[in-house]
Amino acid sequence: MQQYLRVAPAVAAALAAGRPVVALESTVIAHGLPRPANVEVALAMQAAIRAEGATPATVALLDGQIVVGLSEDEIARLGEEPGVWKASRRDLAAALARPATAATTVAGTLACATLAGVRVFSTGGIGGAHRGAASSFDISADLPELARAPVVTVCAGAKAILDLPLTLEYLETQGVPVIGYQTDELPAFYTRESGLRVPHRADSPAEVAAMASAQWHSGLGGGLLVTVPIPQQYALPQAQVDVAVGQALTEAAAAAIAGPRLTPWLLARVAELTGGESVAANRALLLNNAAVAARIAVALVDADDR
Ligand code: PSU
Ligand code: MN
Helix, strand or coil: CCEEEEHHHHHHHHHHHCCCEECCCHHHHHHHHCCHHHHHHHHHHHHHHHHHEEEEEEEEECCCCEEECCHHHHHHHHHHCCCCCECCHHHHHHHHHHHCEEEHHHHHHHHHHHHHHHCEEEEECCCEEEHHHHCCCCCCCCCHHHCCCCCCCEEECCCCCCCHHHHHHHHHCCCEEEEEEEEEEEECCCCCCCECCCCCEEHHHHHHHHHHHHHHHHHHHHHHHECCCCCHCCCCCCCCCHHHHHHHHHHHHHHCCCHHHHHHHHHHHHHHHHCCHHHHHHHHHHHHHHHHHHHHHHHHHHHHHH
């Protein structure tokens, strides 16, 4: 396994000492945000995690290895190199063998975090069941991986490009506890509300840590999903999001965009249609999620010490 896994010294030291660590994905760097905001935000997320007393561990595949804990130079490389793969779980072995430079999705990052023993992960929005999934079967590998990996994933819900009720149904089928953070509703990324109730709620990092401890120390295993609403002042107007999402979906269907290209295509189109405001919103929720995840990681260590 050592051949394929490289854990950065700072991350390895924190894990060995039982100190808090937060994993970060890299698809947002390579495919989710425009340059140069991508690298700036990636570094700011790491800083936000450090400010809460935890160690950041950004994940990607470089030169035939899973790297858990990218350096600043490696983050810049991911943000600038052309042809970086978008790696879900099914792409990891191929990227290692080739080798290909690969950014990891939520599913890919969860699989790699599990190998390294990282228990908390922060992202922006998870993948989910696409609209029309009942016939296309396009359900992100993020959902089964959230069930499988023994990790707390912190996100801002899922974008309205997806079928959110179907996404919640699938998470229920897979046995993933979906926990609203200081909310009873599933947040919808750019907006704080979706009109959909989440099954569980936690109002503090300690409450999330207590649920995770119960799940893992009881032997139930698997992951938990914490959904954090975007900070109010950065939320986009619902109508603006609805119009942009509607237009992006219509255009994607007309252009027959499907498979792994679909999510990045829709995200880029919605970003174009909503202008710079969507990038500011994306940045704000990514930093907020990173800070909440770090507080949860700290609370988990405290729970272990008791
Ligand atoms: N949703 C977002 N932003 C993102 C993604 C999803 O709002 O950057 C990325 C994540 O890396 C997620 C991936 O894991 O897209 C899902 O892709 P797919 O639907 O092809 O599984
Ligand atoms: Mn898909």
